[in-house]
Amino acid sequence: MQTVRVATFDRPGARPQIRTVPRPRVPDKAALIQIGVCGVCGTDLHILQGHWPTPLPWPLTLGHELAGVIVEKGPALEADFMGQPLTVGCKVMLPPLMPCGTCYYCVHYPTHANRCLNPTYYGRYLPFEKPPHLWGGWAEMVYIDLDLLPATKVYRLPDRMSLRLGSLAEPLTACVRALNRAVAVGGFRAGSTVVIQGSGPIGVLALAAAREMGAGRVIVVGAPEQPRLALCRQFGADATVSLETHTTPQARIDAVRQVVGRFGADVVVECSGHPSAGPEGIEMLRDGGTYVEMGQFTDAGPIATNWHRFCVKDIIVVGSWAFTANDIPVAIDLLDRACTRYPWPQMQTCFPFTEAGVHEAIHSALALRCVKATIVLNEGIG
Numbered sequence: 001m002q003t004v005r006v007a008t009f010d011r012p013g014a015r016p017q018i019r020t021v022p023r024p025r026v027p028d029k030a031a032l033i034q035i036g037v038c039g040v041c042g043t044d045l046h047i048l049q050g051h052w053p054t055p056l057p058w059p060l061t062l063g064h065e066l067a068g069v070i071v072e073k074g075p076a077l078e079a080d081f082m083g084q085p086l087t088v089g090c091k092v093m094l095p096p097l098m099p100c101g102t103c104y105y106c107v108h109y110p111t112h113a114n115r116c117l118n119p120t121y122y123g124r125y126l127p128f129e130k131p132p133h134l135w136g137g138w139a140e141m142v143y144i145d146l147d148l149l150p151a152t153k154v155y156r157l158p159d160r161m162s163l164r165l166g167s168l169a170e171p172l173t174a175c176v177r178a179l180n181r182a183v184a185v186g187g188f189r190a191g192s193t194v195v196i197q198g199s200g201p202i203g204v205l206a207l208a209a210a211r212e213m214g215a216g217r218v219i220v221v222g223a224p225e226q227p228r229l230a231l232c233r234q235f236g237a238d239a240t241v242s243l244e245t246h247t248t249p250q251a252r253i254d255a256v257r258q259v260v261g262r263f264g265a266d267v268v269v270e271c272s273g274h275p276s277a278g279p280e281g282i283e284m285l286r287d288g289g290t291y292v293e294m295g296q297f298t299d300a301g302p303i304a305t306n307w308h309r310f311c312v313k314d315i316i317v318v319g320s321w322a323f324t325a326n327d328i329p330v331a332i333d334l335l336d337r338a339c340t341r342y343p344w345p346q347m348q349t350c351f352p353f354t355e356a357g358v359h360e361a362i363h364s365a366l367a368l369r370c371v372k373a374t375i376v377l378n379e380g381i382g
């Protein structure tokens, strides 16, 4: 194969064009990967619908759920990211976003290297300055060069794994991480009841991940029945709730709660990307449950509120309502320990226990004339 066929898009909304580029020379730390299979991701669809918030180097070659075989390799490219040997004939995948390893986030917040300040997207612009580039998986080959882009990460796939299965590794990774985020806050345990909002590819993979990670019952809310909800049941969903038959948020919330019991689910994972899924999903949770937002993963529209920023910023949002009996001694101890370190009495404006005093205490508080209105009944007793 002396030329490589590459699908490119001239602009959002354009039809794909198969272009031909010369097969590049492969230097010392580079490789050519013949692509076997590459998925279509929601990100690709956003880009092609013109939702991407920042300029992109059109014409573009898309496709990042790729699995292929190394067909040519420089001698210095010896191992994958995990140290497994790489040879011609190895099956590999590449993730779409590869952290630089050296920026502030990569160095100081390695578990958030997904928010790398200087990430590499495949062999960005390689090997050609002008498009089409050999860097998207909707092409016969992808070219990587670790001398030019050292952050490039290659992962070897097991020899026995089909490339078709291997192309699911990247989106499944996102689902496993999302559930591990719930594990990290103590929200997901063996036997936890999980609701998955969304029955697209991420919903199905999140369902499989939840089951493999020890979930109890798993319920999927989505549509349409064919092919999506039927497939979810084949993947082991204990129940599915259809948006086609349950057309209001309350109907879906009631249906989920009917399945999971009166208190609601332990974990809800949002995989639909629908802007109104969040408030609805919260009502499917039991009090004290954990909500994981992974569907609203982009600043690309359509955007109703800034709810999607929970996902984009990879943050933990924690609700806190009042306290438990075991929290109170901690506060008593704190007050005792710190009694001289803060001017506690200065936050208290005292009022006598008379009708006028109580009335004035209430109105001082309402009018923000004091910080903590405090009614003193008999300070003499202690």
Ligand SMILES: [Zn+2]
Pocket (backbone or CB within 6 Å): 099, 100, 101, 102, 103, 104, 105, 106, 116, 117, 118, 119
């Ligand atoms: Zn970085």
